[in-house]
Amino acid sequence: MDTLKCTECQNEPTEEELYSQLDDLLIEYSQKPGALIPVLQITQRLFGYLPENALKVISKKLSIPYSEVTGVVSFYSFFSTQPRGKFMIRVCLGTACYVRGGKDVLNALKKELNVDVGMTTDDRLFSLDVGRCFGACGLAPVIMVNDDVHQRVKSDRISEILAEYKQNPALKEVV
Amino acid sequence: MINLTVNGIEIQVSDGTTILQAAAKVGVNIPTLCHIPGKDPKGACRVCLVEVKNARSLVASCAMPVAEGMKVFTSTKKVRDARKMVVELMLSEHDGDCKTCERNNDCELQEIARNLGVEDIRFNGQKAKHIFDASTPALIRDNGKCIKCRRCVTVCNEMQNVGALFPQGRGFDSVIGPAFELNLDTVACVQCGQCAAVCPVGAIYEKSHIEHVWNAIDNPDKYVVVQTAPAIRAALGECFGYEAGTLVTGKMVTALKQIGFDKVFDTNFTADLTIMEEGTEFLVRLKDKLINNSDVSLPQFTSCSPGWINYVEYFYPEMLSNVSSCKSPQQMFGALAKSYFAKKQGVDPKDIIVVSVMPCTAKKFEAERPEMNSSGYQDVDYVLTTRELARMINQAGIEFTTLTDSEMDNPMGVSSGAADIFANTGGVMEAAVRTVYEIVTGSELPTENLHLEPLMGLDGIKTASLLVNGTKPEWSFLEGVELKVAVVHGLGNTAQLIKRIKDGEVFHFVEVMTCPGGCIGGGGQPRFTTNDVRAKRISAIYKEDEGKKLRKSHENPDIIELYSEFLEKPLSHLSHKLLHTKYSHKEVN
Ligand code: SF4
Ligand code: SF4
Ligand code: SF4
Ligand code: FES
Numbered sequence: 001m002d003t004l005k006c007t008e009c010q011n012e013p014t015e016e017e018l019y020s021q022l023d024d025l026l027i028e029y030s031q032k033p034g035a036l037i038p039v040l041q042i043t044q045r046l047f048g049y050l051p052e053n054a055l056k057v058i059s060k061k062l063s064i065p066y067s068e069v070t071g072v073v074s075f076y077s078f079f080s081t082q083p084r085g086k087f088m089i090r091v092c093l094g095t096a097c098y099v100r101g102g103k104d105v106l107n108a109l110k111k112e113l114n115v116d117v118g119m120t121t122d123d124r125l126f127s128l129d130v131g132r133c134f135g136a137c138g139l140a141p142v143i144m145v146n147d148d149v150h151q152r153v154k155s156d157r158i159s160e161i162l163a164e165y166k167q168n169p170a171l172k173e174v175v
Numbered sequence: 176m177i178n179l180t181v182n183g184i185e186i187q188v189s190d191g192t193t194i195l196q197a198a199a200k201v202g203v204n205i206p207t208l209c210h211i212p213g214k215d216p217k218g219a220c221r222v223c224l225v226e227v228k229n230a231r232s233l234v235a236s237c238a239m240p241v242a243e244g245m246k247v248f249t250s251t252k253k254v255r256d257a258r259k260m261v262v263e264l265m266l267s268e269h270d271g272d273c274k275t276c277e278r279n280n281d282c283e284l285q286e287i288a289r290n291l292g293v294e295d296i297r298f299n300g301q302k303a304k305h306i307f308d309a310s311t312p313a314l315i316r317d318n319g320k321c322i323k324c325r326r327c328v329t330v331c332n333e334m335q336n337v338g339a340l341f342p343q344g345r346g347f348d349s350v351i352g353p354a355f356e357l358n359l360d361t362v363a364c365v366q367c368g369q370c371a372a373v374c375p376v377g378a379i380y381e382k383s384h385i386e387h388v389w390n391a392i393d394n395p396d397k398y399v400v401v402q403t404a405p406a407i408r409a410a411l412g413e414c415f416g417y418e419a420g421t422l423v424t425g426k427m428v429t430a431l432k433q434i435g436f437d438k439v440f441d442t443n444f445t446a447d448l449t450i451m452e453e454g455t456e457f458l459v460r461l462k463d464k465l466i467n468n469s470d471v472s473l474p475q476f477t478s479c480s481p482g483w484i485n486y487v488e489y490f491y492p493e494m495l496s497n498v499s500s501c502k503s504p505q506q507m508f509g510a511l512a513k514s515y516f517a518k519k520q521g522v523d524p525k526d527i528i529v530v531s532v533m534p535c536t537a538k539k540f541e542a543e544r545p546e547m548n549s550s551g552y553q554d555v556d557y558v559l560t561t562r563e564l565a566r567m568i569n570q571a572g573i574e575f576t577t578l579t580d581s582e583m584d585n586p587m588g589v590s591s592g593a594a595d596i597f598a599n600t601g602g603v604m605e606a607a608v609r610t611v612y613e614i615v616t617g618s619e620l621p622t623e624n625l626h627l628e629p630l631m632g633l634d635g636i637k638t639a640s641l642l643v644n645g646t647k648p649e650w651s652f653l654e655g656v657e658l659k660v661a662v663v664h665g666l667g668n669t670a671q672l673i674k675r676i677k678d679g680e681v682f683h684f685v686e687v688m689t690c691p692g693g694c695i696g697g698g699g700q701p702r703f704t705t706n707d708v709r710a711k712r713i714s715a716i717y718k719e720d721e722g723k724k725l726r727k728s729h730e731n732p733d734i735i736e737l738y739s740e741f742l743e744k745p746l747s748h749l750s751h752k753l754l755h756t757k758y759s760h761k762e763v764n
Contacts, residue, residue: 075342
């Protein structure tokens, strides 16, 4: 599927380019039954998330009611209508982490980033999510930032952790 | 054929029958909340559980086909306990208070709970998400009371082909509603109210105008006139215990007078007028096409049904020029009440309040459209559904069943049988053909009882063709022409017919009614409307039509007077100003 090449290259495609790729995709899929879920998956890969406008285009071109499209999107947890930040922060709320302050850490993060669970900061740097047990219960509470695991996190030290990523977003992302 | 027993009663049914249907045949009622007769079972609510001998667990009777030798028990302790548990769990999430609920005494959940002997709610669960949506002119959505049965999703998607509602999210937090749990005005809802007609509880219902109407009646400075749509008289009685299909025209008029309306008029009067205008418009289109060879749009589509107007505005803007420019009878009435009638009666139109009683929720939307104030005021002020009128009659303490009959007032109360049949699918077309045929040939439509048999009944798409013979000289271009007409009801059927037309099938005139069965099955009619109920209401309407001496719109003496005194002739300048309009492409967001 060569139409998707751009997502991998250095120069990020413009929105216009993304939408024209979406159009091509929809031409390809418009006659296929059961197209909705594969189209949503590819669209999410293209844009990094599912923007509302893209969902409207999909609804129109596939002749599936908009409410049904958003219904399907909201049914599956792997679809996201929020842009994802460079860094995905996931806070473990498994039992061990929960009792040892996971909830406080989450609240501190919400406050510090000024976002709710499932949302992304305006600068698109951080997204906040929760998880259930990352398998590091002995080191609770645990958070993950992309692939980095931070153990025994204290809620009053959140800003220090975030600072690391803010300082050098490009470098950290490659890790 | 398959043999089985239901509660010990032996019965033979055809293959593919569900347990629910088989039980109904022997008079055994099984409660249901998500099932809609005639639609595929959804199995969402589980209150229809029954016990089948030797089955491992209870089964949902709405979805389970019968099998040879099956022994079904519908009311064992096991069944009763299971159903009770299902209902108690629903009630534990339910955020509603029956005393103040729109559906009090007309609620399927309440009735089932009562029948199962649910006395208190043992579980006190987290309440369902409470979204209260009053964003549209016609409907209120109250998600706190939604039991997620999905009936509304079925009708909005499968029957109406609109798809405004769909489950959003999943599990306990899911919401049945428009995209992203937003309000109804953010999606292309046509306001038909079919969702409200099937909702078993108080989660979707019409936006009430009852208080406004009482206030107008109580205001001594206001002159309040009421019009009643053709479909009301065949359904209102159901709210007072009458069998479906009982005509209550005379009692209805008496009740409206007792409520305190200054004049009780008939939308049927402007239904006759619609035939004059729309029939003439049709002939003009034919003439332009066949004689002048000009580029007019055919087929002409009827325009009485406001849900259909919304549908074409949202989904088929390219067909807008095919839609008749006539306003609906409701709106023609409003425009004339505040012009023609105001003048005749010597009342300042600013003091006139026009109230409609409609089988339809979309009529509330239509009355508020910006196009609808050609009298210089909002032509129709308030719209009550049939259900709301019944409520007002009760509020007024009127014992409906004991009322004697009264007649509609003049000068907008007389109507022909052709106007009556506007209430049902096929009726507007038949009424139009009765008049158009006579204009063109000078003789009466030569069919039995003036009916067009192929256009009657509940088939989704009906077609007929009519060979025009013996034309008058001025219509000779129609001699030998085969006029092809089609009738559809339900927007899903409409979409199918439009596809056929786009694929090249030729029709000259198409009647569209938004709701299944036509207005007699409207979103504001007494609940619950099944096909059986539709058929009964329709036969009542034909009875009303056949019982009248006056069967054709163009013979209505008050219409003739309206033209000679006021409008001059169909499609006159004044007609255009008051009775016609233009619709345009609409997009959401
Ligand atoms: S929806 Fe039914 S059960 Fe719920 S509050 Fe209203 S009447 Fe009561
Ligand atoms: S009013 Fe009609 S179109 Fe709107 S949500 Fe209800 S069923 Fe769908
Ligand atoms: S709104 Fe009414 S019909 Fe729709 S899912 Fe909820 S309870 Fe059922
Ligand atoms: S009626 Fe059978 S599951 Fe709802």
